[in-house]
Amino acid sequence: VITGCDDLGSTPQRLLEKYPHLQQLNLLPEVWWTVPAAYQDLPADGDALKDAYKDDENAFEDADEAVFDSRVALLIEKLAAVPESKIVVVAHCDLIGKLTKRMGLKEKKSSGGFRKGWWLSNCECRMLRDFHFS
Numbered sequence: 001v002i003t004g005c006d007d008l009g010s011t012p013q014r015l016l017e018k019y020p021h022l023q024q025l026n027l028l029p030e031v032w033w034t035v036p037a038a039y040q041d042l043p044a045d046g047d048a049l050k051d052a053y054k055d056d057e058n059a060f061e062d063a064d065e066a067v068f069d070s071r072v073a074l075l076i077e078k079l080a081a082v083p084e085s086k087i088v089v090v091a092h093c094d095l096i097g098k099l100t101k102r103m104g105l106k107e108k109k110s111s112g113g114f115r116k117g118w119w120l121s122n123c124e125c126r127m128l129r130d131f132h133f134s
Helices: 012-018 023-027 048-055 057-081 093-102
Strands: 106-108 114-116
Touching: 012 023, 048 057, 057 093
Parallel strands: none
Antiparallel strands: 106 114
């Protein structure tokens, strides 16, 4: 199932079957995506959760939006704690936009003004140099 945020996913075990070299996937909880309270008893694997999403897409989107800001804050905390000096973030444009907005980054609009955050086009990449999380 591809959701609006593409975040109805595969369990860590399924991901490890496809990507055995990514052992850090073991650190993920069994269900690492947002699931509305009404559907949290459904098994992560199989069709039940996917069917629930198809039948009640708005509930999944609402649940995701309700925790999105706290997820961005947690992401910033985790990025700040990474000891490496070079970090690659691969994500959907909405997450990148809200993450960079919270980081205080801006981009120039075609009209000449600025808007908060970097709102990338599909498959667009950008590099940020000399940024330090505080």
